[in-house]
Amino acid sequence: MSYDGWILLTASLVGLSCGLVGALLILRRMAMMADAISHTVLLGIVVAYLVTRELSGAHMLIGAAAAGLLTAVLVQGLHARGVRQEASIGIVFTTLFAIGVILIATKVGNAHLDVQHALMGEITFIPWETTPVPGLGEIPEAVLVLLAVLAFVTALIVALYKEWKITSFDPALAAALGIPVAFLHYLFMTMISVTAVAAFDAVGAIMVIAMLITPASAAYLWTDRLSVMLPLSGLFGVASAFAGYGIAWLLDTSISGSMAFATGLLFLASFLLSPRHGLAARRLRGRTAVGRAER
Amino acid sequence: MIGLSHNALWVLVSMLMLGTAAGLVGCFAYWKRHSLMSDALAHAALPGVVAGYALLGFKSLPVMLLGAAASALVGALAVSWIRSSSRVKEDAAMGIILSVFFGLGIMLLAIVNRLPGGGQSGLDSFIFGQAAAMVRQDMRLMTAAAAIVLLVVLVSFKEWKLHLFDPAFARGLGLSGRLMDAAYLTLLVVVIVIGIQAVGVILMAALLIIPAVSARYWTNAFGTMLALSALFGGGAGVAGAYVSTLESGWPTGPFIVIAAAGIFLVSFLFGLRKGLLLKAMQRREQMRRLRTRAIRSDKLTEGEALP
Numbered sequence: 001m002s003y004d005g006w007i008l009l010t011a012s013l014v015g016l017s018c019g020l021v022g023a024l025l026i027l028r029r030m031a032m033m034a035d036a037i038s039h040t041v042l043l044g045i046v047v048a049y050l051v052t053r054e055l056s057g058a059h060m061l062i063g064a065a066a067a068g069l070l071t072a073v074l075v076q077g078l079h080a081r082g083v084r085q086e087a088s089i090g091i092v093f094t095t096l097f098a099i100g101v102i103l104i105a106t107k108v109g110n111a112h113l114d115v116q117h118a119l120m121g122e123i124t125f126i127p128w129e130t131t132p133v134p135g136l137g138e139i140p141e142a143v144l145v146l147l148a149v150l151a152f153v154t155a156l157i158v159a160l161y162k163e164w165k166i167t168s169f170d171p172a173l174a175a176a177l178g179i180p181v182a183f184l185h186y187l188f189m190t191m192i193s194v195t196a197v198a199a200f201d202a203v204g205a206i207m208v209i210a211m212l213i214t215p216a217s218a219a220y221l222w223t224d225r226l227s228v229m230l231p232l233s234g235l236f237g238v239a240s241a242f243a244g245y246g247i248a249w250l251l252d253t254s255i256s257g258s259m260a261f262a263t264g265l266l267f268l269a270s271f272l273l274s275p276r277h278g279l280a281a282r283r284l285r286g287r288t289a290v291g292r293a294e295r
Numbered sequence: 296m297i298g299l300s301h302n303a304l305w306v307l308v309s310m311l312m313l314g315t316a317a318g319l320v321g322c323f324a325y326w327k328r329h330s331l332m333s334d335a336l337a338h339a340a341l342p343g344v345v346a347g348y349a350l351l352g353f354k355s356l357p358v359m360l361l362g363a364a365a366s367a368l369v370g371a372l373a374v375s376w377i378r379s380s381s382r383v384k385e386d387a388a389m390g391i392i393l394s395v396f397f398g399l400g401i402m403l404l405a406i407v408n409r410l411p412g413g414g415q416s417g418l419d420s421f422i423f424g425q426a427a428a429m430v431r432q433d434m435r436l437m438t439a440a441a442a443i444v445l446l447v448v449l450v451s452f453k454e455w456k457l458h459l460f461d462p463a464f465a466r467g468l469g470l471s472g473r474l475m476d477a478a479y480l481t482l483l484v485v486v487i488v489i490g491i492q493a494v495g496v497i498l499m500a501a502l503l504i505i506p507a508v509s510a511r512y513w514t515n516a517f518g519t520m521l522a523l524s525a526l527f528g529g530g531a532g533v534a535g536a537y538v539s540t541l542e543s544g545w546p547t548g549p550f551i552v553i554a555a556a557g558i559f560l561v562s563f564l565f566g567l568r569k570g571l572l573l574k575a576m577q578r579r580e581q582m583r584r585l586r587t588r589a590i591r592s593d594k595l596t597e598g599e600a601l602p
Contacts, residue, residue, distance in 0.1 A: 031387040032331050035394075039497070082569055086330045086386075087508045094501035095556040098549035101423060105545055206401065210394035217387045247402075254405035260398025267391055277382055 006127035006140055008245055011259060013146035014199040015211055015237025017153050021195050022216030023233040024157070024188065027168040027226070031213045032086065033075070036093035037189070038196045038208040040071045043100035045197070050107060061145070061197055068193020071096060072186060123203050123255045142202040149198040153191055157230070160184070165226055203256045210260035211237050218263075218270040221277040240266050303540050306426045309434040310532035310551070312441035313490050314502060318528025319448045320486045321507035322521050323479055326459045330508075332374070334500035335389040337487045339370025341400030341496050344421050349407050356433045356492070363488045370396050371480055397496070424495030424548035426536050433492065440489045444482055448521070451478075456517050493536070498548035502528060505555040512566025531555035 025034055044067025048059045071092055078088035130138040157164060166174040167184050175181050192212070199208045215236035219229045243266070244259025251258070272279050324333055340363035347362030348354060370392045377388040404418055429437075448455065457465040458475040466472055483503075490499045510523035535551025564571050 026384075026387050029384055029386060031384070031390040035331075035334070035390055078563075081563075081571065083508060083563075084328065084330070086328060087325065087504055090330045090334065090500055090504035091508060091556070091559060094498055094504070094552050098498060098501070098552035098556070101546060101549040102553065105549070106542075206394055206397050209390060210398055213387055213390035213394065217383045217391055220383060221381060251402070251406065252409070253402045257398045257401030257405065260394050261402055264391065264395030264398070267395070271377065271381055271383075279380055282380070 003127050004245075006143065007123055007255070008242065010123060010126050010140065010142055010146065010202050011241035011245065011255075012238045013143065013150055014203055014207070015215065015239075015241040016234045017146065017150040017195050018199055018208065018211035019215045019219075019234035019237030020150075020153055020157060020230055021191055022212040022237075023219060023226070023230045024164055024168060025192065025212060026216045026220055027229075028188070031217075032089055033072070033189075034192055034196070034212045035209050036075070036089050037068045037071050037192050038200060038205045038212070039093045040067045040096040040100070041193060041197045041200055042205065043067045043096045043103075044193075045200075046100045046103045050103065060201060061194060064197030064200070065190055065193045067096065068189055068196065069186065072189035126202060142198075145198050146202065149194055153195060156187070156191060164188075168226075203259070207256040207260045210263045211240070214263035214267045215240060218267045221270045221274040223276070236266055237263075302431070305431060305434045306429070306536050306540060307533050309429075309438045309441075310426060310493060310536035310547075311529045312438045312445075313486075313493060314506070314528035314530070314532025314551070315525045316441040316444040316528075317486050317490060317502040317532075318506040318510075318524040318526070319521055320444065320482050321503035321505075321528065322510070322517075322524045323455065323459065324483060324503055325507040325511070327479070329483075330504045331386070331389055331500070332371070333483060333487060333503040335374060335393040336367045336370055336484060337491060337496045337499035338393040338400075339396040340364070340367040340488060340491055341397055341421065342366050342403055344491070345400055345403040345407055345418060348418060349403065349410075352410075356436060360436075360488050363491065364484050366396065367484045367487060368480070371484070420495075421491055422495050422497060423546040424491065424493050424498065426493045426539060426547040429492060437489045437493070440485060444485055445525075447478075447482065452518070452521075460517070493547055494551055495546065495548040498552050501548075501552040501555060502532070505552070505559050506531065509555075509559040509562040509566075511568075512562040512570050513568055515568055527555070527558045531558060 022034070025031060041064040044063035044065070045060050047067070048063025051063075052059050074092045074096075075085075075088045078092065079085050083091070126140050126142045129142070130140050131144065133139045133144070163174070163179055163184060166177070166179060167181055171181055196205075196208050196212070199211065203211075216229075216233040218236050219233035222232060223229050240263040241259055244262035245255060247253075247262060248255040248258035270278065273281075275281050321333075324330055343362035343364065343366030344359045345362075346366070347359035350362075351358055374385070374388045374392050377383050377391065378385045383391075407418065454465075454470055454475065457468070457470060458472070462472055465475070486503065487499055490502060494502055506524040506527035507520070509527050510520045513523055514520050531551050531554040534554040535549075536547055538550045538554075539545045539547040562570065565573075567573065
């Protein structure tokens, strides 16, 4: 496959897996938790690097998943002891992120890890970091990791579809039915962390947040059915990846920044034009309702 | 302050002022439940900073700060517009604005860095903050702005208290809610904008969130909370800035956040109003009282009145 093809494939995989997880994230009202986790995975990656002294995919995934869980546990712990939810998110993620940045600045040097790279991603290098796969030839490492994560996320969503649905829309009913709500919460946090780190390694923290929250919010404006919202959100993620790549090519600028920007354009279009919950449709409905009332 | 250069002294003074101002405004944000809004606004300021640079073609702090304020305000309006006219919730709206604006900022930054001379613009320091990269004039501007914020808060303390804790009564007295909201948003944006060069857009929120939450552990009085939060913010600012000047190239923001987190941990454990230690002691006391009562009731005989 060509160079551009690999980049588009990587970004589409990010869009797809983030879109799927993001749909549940929006419905569970945990958007800012994703912001927090995609920042704190940096600490997990740095610690994994300091312990093993190598930048391999598996170590990083484990470190990042641990950091994500730690974030979730700390936020929950502070909240249970009387700190407001949003304040505890703010305290935990800024502190863990600051520790990560300081470790990079003091211990790691700029040798292999640097913060700018982590935040903005270097998707342009992905097609060159390949591993041989029997039967398929040279495949970029990031693509393999993202494929594995996508399979993991999709399998979990499909296998526990009914449970996700009930715990997202009516946690009290779920608890009454004996569904392990707390376990599912932490499982979901693990899913976010794993998705965030796989994508983070490829495209940087900011694009992860954009891909997790924005396409799912856009999809939320188009449909009232979870079974439609999930694939639609994934599709929007892929569409933003392509649009963002186009913008970056036109303006010759940062690819991951443009993709984050493209998710915003897609959301804006949905916000204005969606037939069900869009601004234009609302105005129109409002006017006809007023007209009918006047008649 | 022996052994500090004149410049480093200026850095410490300006960080003291910034921390104090952020501590005060952070209390307002705390009671408005806007802790994460400050995070979204700080990220949303990035495209404005870069655009301010790109328009002039050279680095001028006032213009960049104006750009930052403009784009942070646009971000704030967009969040409230999305929340009020669609079914997307506020937290998702903040996440959208935060990431999309930051993405736009990164796009612009990549374009500017490609321009001749753009690579040395020092714009990258806005992401993590680099107090050492500031020149004397920048620090004067920052200090003056922080002093104005301080003055505004002190002069209108009574109005803020009313507006935050009993908005209906405040309106009854003729205090416009919209005016106070606008004033609050202006203060918030000013603090964020002057802080981002020193602390960075990513960690600016910490300076607004952590001192206020820490102060809450020591008092139930709003005035005392403001004073403590200002003290904590100023202390964290000075401590973090001091550590970051020890070695060249160390970012300022993360060290300030660590100092603030230390203050929070102490308050959380030992705070005199709702700290963990205090709560544990109260629980023990209560258990002891319950136990003595339970033993007495064991000895009740038939027909005896309950105590």
